[in-house]
Amino acid sequence: xxxxxxxxxxxxxxxxxxxxxxxxxxxxxxxxxxxxxxxxxxxxxxxxxxxxxxxxxxxxxxxxxxxxxxxxxxxxxxxxxxxxxxxxxxxxxxxxxxxxxxxxxxxxxxxxxxxxxxxxxxxxxxxxxxxxxxxxxxxxxxxxxxxxxxxxxx
Amino acid sequence: xxxxxxxxxxxxxxxxxxxxxxxxxxxxxxxxxxxxxxxxxxxxxxxxxxxxxxxxxxxxxxxxxxxxxxxxxxxxxxxxxxxxxxxxxxxxxxxxxxxxxxxxxxxxxxxxxxxxxxxxxxxxxxxxxxxxxxxxxxxxxxxxxxxxxxxxxx
DNA sequence: TATTGTTATACTCTATAACTATA
DNA sequence: TATAGTTATAGAGTATAACAATA
Numbered sequence: 171x172x173x174x175x176x177x178x179x180x181x182x183x184x185x186x187x188x189x190x191x192x193x194x195x196x197x198x199x200x201x202x203x204x205x206x207x208x209x210x211x212x213x214x215x216x217x218x219x220x221x222x223x224x225x226x227x228x229x230x231x232x233x234x235x236x237x238x239x240x241x242x243x244x245x246x247x248x249x250x251x252x253x254x255x256x257x258x259x260x261x262x263x264x265x266x267x268x269x270x271x272x273x274x275x276x277x278x279x280x281x282x283x284x285x286x287x288x289x290x291x292x293x294x295x296x297x298x299x300x301x302x303x304x305x306x307x308x309x310x311x312x313x314x315x316x317x318x319x320x321x322x323x324x
Numbered sequence: 325x326x327x328x329x330x331x332x333x334x335x336x337x338x339x340x341x342x343x344x345x346x347x348x349x350x351x352x353x354x355x356x357x358x359x360x361x362x363x364x365x366x367x368x369x370x371x372x373x374x375x376x377x378x379x380x381x382x383x384x385x386x387x388x389x390x391x392x393x394x395x396x397x398x399x400x401x402x403x404x405x406x407x408x409x410x411x412x413x414x415x416x417x418x419x420x421x422x423x424x425x426x427x428x429x430x431x432x433x434x435x436x437x438x439x440x441x442x443x444x445x446x447x448x449x450x451x452x453x454x455x456x457x458x459x460x461x462x463x464x465x466x467x468x469x470x471x472x473x474x475x476x477x478x
Numbered sequence: 479t480a481t482t483g484t485t486a487t488a489c490t491c492t493a494t495a496a497c498t499a500t501a
Numbered sequence: 502t503a504t505a506g507t508t509a510t511a512g513a514g515t516a517t518a519a520c521a522a523t524a
Binding site for chain 1: 504505506507508509515
């Protein structure tokens with residue numbers, strides 16, 4: 171974080187210093203990676219957040235909203251709106267859990283499943299391109315390191 | 325990405341599969357890290373984005389808007405609004421560049437500099453806590469890996 | 479003609495609080 | 502009393518396009 175180089179921004183083409191901060195590096199890395207996915211998601215009419223939700227439900231039918239919100243990094247009010255709009259679009263159905271009537275369980279409709287199956291292979295193509303550009307080992311090491319970091323900070 | 329385990333979410337506590345995807349890992353890592361900074365930033369009345377801009381200007385007086393937008397990962401319209409609001413708050417001044425009258429150069433006012441100097445040490449404290457929790461070497465290796473990743477994908 | 483930056487617009491997410499209903 | 506989820510609201514960012522000024 172500390173950087174004892176002389177500061178003369180007007181003659182250099184790059185910014186310095188906080189450049190090496192972890193939050194910035196994480197942000198830029200995510201932006202760089204997502205730049206590869208966004209056009210495809212937009213072409214399929216879903217936002218990043220909706221795709222996270224769709225994916226999470228597809229892998230975990232009958233998941234409840236609280237778990238979804240944690241996994242998708244969405245606050246409950248945001249998730250609530252997304253679920254409502256997905257329900258209006260006929261992508262999901264919601265039911266009260268038998269064991270606890272406060273809980274809502276969510277599952278994909280055939281339409282929702284079809285949308286997932288339309289997008290998933292396109293996503294896979296892009297992911298594979300990224301693994302080729304970065305080297306597959308680097309990607310999985312990075313994911314492992316990130317997960318370690320997350321668990322140490324929680 | 326493919327996961328042949330049986331799927332029975334109602335009896336497991338964790339979601340699986342896409343969990344190991346790089347974009348999710350980056351998002352969650354960033355959220356986990358930023359969770360440590362957000363209360364401090366909010367207490368100082370600035371958003372994450374405003375703090376990125378403030379920091380970038382502080383280190384690079386007379387930077388222009390295009391460079392700021394790249395560095396801060398903000399689209400020009402978002403940056404434009406942020407700069408206008410910072411100007412209204414007396415934090416920055418904007419001038420036309422002598423060499424190219426289309427370009428705007430931005431610099432901090434004494435008020436803006438004072439705000440930076442109020443927040444920066446609080447940010448440093450948190451950053452140091454994170455380095456202690458994660459191990460300093462892991463943090464700098466991670467930043468290096470992220471920067472490598474960014475340059476390979478650009 | 480292309481570039482820098484602003485503005486307009488519509489949509490979405492963030493963040494907090496108040497609320498309902500269940501437990 | 503606490504928890505799950507919805508709704509309201511204010512603020513802010515995203516994304517695209519249209520625009521003015523300048524190169």
